Amino acid sequence: MSKVHSDPRSPDVLVIGGGNAALSAAITAREAGASVTIVEAAPKPYRGGNSRHTRNFRCMHDGPLGVLTGEYTEDEYYQDLLKVTGGNTDPVLARLAIRSSEESYRWMEAHGVRFQPSLSGTLSLGRTNAFFLGGGKSLVNAYYRTAAGLGVDVIYEAKVFHLELKEHRVDWVDYTQGGETRRITPKAVIVASGGFQGDTEWLARAWGPAAQNFLIRGTPYNRGVVLADLLEQGVRSVGDPTQCHAVAIDGRAPKFDGGIVTRLDCVPFSIVVNKNAERFYDEGEEVWPKRYAIWGRLVAAQPDQVGYVIIDSKSLELFMPSVFPPIKADSIEELAGEFGLPADKLRKTIDAFNAACGDTSAFHPTELDGVATSGVAPPKTNWARPINEPPFYGYSLRTGVTFTYLGLKVDELAQCSTDAGSVRNLWAAGETMAGSILGQGYLAGFGMTIGTVFGRIAGREAAAYAS
Template sequence: MTSPYDIAIIGGGNAALCAAMTAAEAGAKVLILETAPKAYRGGNSRHTRNFRCMHSGPLGPLVESYSEEEYFADLMKVTAGKTDEHLARLAIRTSEECLPWMQEHGVRFQPSLSGTLSLARTNAFFMGGGKSLVNAYYRTAEKLGVDVLYEAAVTHLQLDSDRIAWVDYTHAGQSHRISPKAVVVASGGFQADTDWLTRAWGEPAKNFLIRGTPYNRGVVLADLLEQGVQSVGDPTQCHAVAIDGRAPKYDGGIVTRLDCVPFSIVVNKNAERFYDEGEDTWPKRYAIWGRLVAAQPDQVGYVVIDAKSLNLFMPSVFPPLKADTIEELAVMMGLPADKLRATVEDFNAACGDTSNFHPTELDGVTTTGITPAKTNWARPITEPPFYGYSLRTGVTFTYLGLKVDDTAQCSTKDGPIKNLWAAGETMAGSILGQGYLAGYGMTIGTVFGRIAGREAAAYAN
C-alpha cells in the first residue's frame, strides 16, 4: 500500500503528458500508467494534427489574430450553446500561453495545410502530426524523471470518503496496488467499448467505426461514476465525424476523414439528399456529419462529386470510386441508378450563378427550389469522370465524463475529492455539450492537463 510516487497519472495521451511534465517540474515524483503498448502510446493524441489557439497577434506559425470573443463564438456555433462558459473561456484564454509552453517542451510547428482546412489563423499544426507531439512529450517527461508503465491497465480507484485511497492496476500478468498522494485521470472516453456505445445509442452504434485508439474503453470512468463521482455530459453526445466507409473498425485515425462534403452532394442508401452540404466551412461543421450519417438507414451515406471538385480537398487514404457516368457510379456504390440520376439532375437544375465560387470561404453560391438547399459552393455535378465515397459514422471520443471545476478537481455530491483531478477527453464534456470545433480537444487537454498537474503537485507537496 505504500508508493514511491507522489502522483499517479492514468492515461498516456496529450492531457496526461501535460499533467506529468507540469507536476514533475513542480518537484513531484510522477508515474504514468498507460494501458496501451509502447508502440500505441498516446491515445487519440497520436491522430491529431493541430491545436486551436487564441492569439492577439502573430504567434509561432499563426498569422494575424484570433480573439477570445471570435473563438468563443465559433464554439457556440458548433455546440448550440451547450457549454460551461466559464470553463470554455478558461480553455480559450489560456491557450495563448500554451503554444510557447508546448514549444519549450519539444513540440515543433509547421505552416498550416492548404485546401478546405484554411486554418492558418486559428490552428497551429504540429510538425510530424500528433505522433511527433506525443513522442516529444515522452522524451521531455523522461528527462524530468517521470516513470512510465506501458500495458498497465488500471482497474479500480478506491474512493474513501473525500479522497482516493489507492489505485489497482495489472501489469505483466500481475495485480498491483499503490497509494500515491494524488491521482490525475486522463484516460479518455468510453468509445472503444461498443457494448457501452450500444447501450447509449441503441442498435445503430454497432455500425459505428471508432476513429481513435481501441484502448479507451471507459474502465476508470465507469469505476468512478459507480462510486458517486459527479458526471457531466450526455452518453449519446460525442465527437463523431463522417469518415470513409472503408476505414477499419478501430484506429483509422485522421487519414480516414473525408473533407469533400462541401463540394459534393451527400445521399443516403435511397439516393436521397438529407442535409445542406454547404452550411459552413469544414473545420466548423465537419463534426456534425457523423451524427447526420448515424441517423440515415444502415448508418451510411454516399458522397458524389465531379472532376472539377476532385482537387479541392485533402484526399482520404482510400482513393474514390470513379466512373464515366452517374449511373455507373451508382452501380459501383450499390445505389439505385435511376434515383441517383434524378437526384443529381434535380440538384443541377437548382444551381444558379457560380461565378462567385470560392472554395475556402462562404461564397453564397446557393441552390433555389430544392430541399434541403445547399447554401454555399453549390455547383452542378456535370463534369466527368464522376467520383464517389461511402460515409460511415466515425466516433473519436465520447462526452460523458467527469465533472470538474476550474482547477480540474473532481467532486462527489458531498464536495471536492481532495486528491483527484481529471483532464482531457475524460472531462471534455464539461465544455463540449455537443458538436466539435477542429483542434479544440487538444486545447482542452493541454490547458486542463497543465492545471491538473499543477494542482496535484501542490497538494502532494
C-alpha cells in the same frame, strides 16, 4: 479476484492515461517538484491515446504567434465554440481554456513540440490552428522524451480498473499488468484516460443497435473503465452519453485506429445521399472546420448508418487528398452500381440538384460564397455547382467516433467532486472531462486545447496537494 500485489512505487502524483492531457499533467507536476508515475494501458508502440492521431491545436492570439497569422481573439474563439455547441457549454471553463491557449502554445514549444504552417486544402486554418510538425505522433514522442528527461516513471500495458474512494479521497489504485493485479498508493491522482468509445457495447447502450455500425477513429484502449468505476462511486458526471465527437469518415476505414487520415474533406463540394439515393442535409452550410463534426451524427441517423459522397471531376482537386482513392466512374449510373445505389433514383436526385443550381461565377472554395441552390430540399447554401463533368467520383461514409462526451465534472482547478464535496486528491483532464465544455458538436483542434490547458492545471494542483 486474483491476488493483489503491492506496487512498491508510491509516487506523489499518479497520472492515469498516456496522451496529451496526461503528459501535460505529468510534466507540469514533475517540474513542480513532485515524483510522478504514468500508467498507460497501451503497449509502448501504441502509447499516446487519441493524441497520436491529432494534427493541430486551436489557439487564441492577439497578433501573429509562431506559425499563426493575424489575430484570433478570445471573443471570436468563444463565438465559434457557441456555434458548434449550440450554446451547450460551461462558459467559465470554456473561456478558461481559450484564454490559456496562447500561453500553452509557448509552453508546448518549450517542451519539445514543433509547429508548421497550416496545410494546403484545410480551409483557412492558418489563423486559428497551429499544426504539429510530424503530426500527433511527433507531439506525443516529444513529450515522452521530455518526461523521461525529467525522471517521470512510465508503466505500459497497465490497465487501471479501480480507484478506492474513502472519505473524500482516493486511497489506492488497482491495475492489471502481465496477468497480475497490482495496487499502488499515490498521494494524488490525475485521470486522463479518455472516453468510453472503445467499448462498443457501452456505445450501443447509449445509441442503440446503430452503434454497432460505427467505426472508432482512435485508440481501442479508451474503454471508459476508470470513468465507469468513478461514476459508480458517486463522482459527479457531466455530459450526455449520446454526445460525442463523431465525423463522417471513409467507409473503408478499419474498425479501430484509422485516425485522422480516414477523414474526408470533400463534403462542401459534393452532394451526400443515403442508401436510397436521397439527399438529407445542406452540404454547404458552413466552412468545413466548423461544421465537419456534425456529419457523423447525420450519417448515424440514415438507414444502415451509411452515406455516399458524389462529386465530379471539377471538384476533385479542391480538398485534401483521401487516404484511399475515390471510386471512379464515367457515368452516374455506373457510379450508382459501384455503391449498390438505385441508379434511376440517383440520376433523378442529381438532375434535380443540378437544375436548382444557378449562377456559379462567385464560387470560392475557401470561404462562404453564397453560391446556392433554389427550389430543392434540402438546399445547398454555398458552393452549389452542378455535378455534370465526368468522370464522376464517390466515397462511402460511415460514422467515425473520436471520443465521447460523458465524463467527469470538474471545476476551474480541474478537481473532481461528489455530491458531498470535492475529492481532495483527484483531478481530471482531457477527453475524460471534455464534456464539461463540449456539450455537443466539435471545433477543430479544440480537444487538444482542453487537454493541454486542463492537463497543466491538474498537474500544478496535484503537485501542490502532494507537497
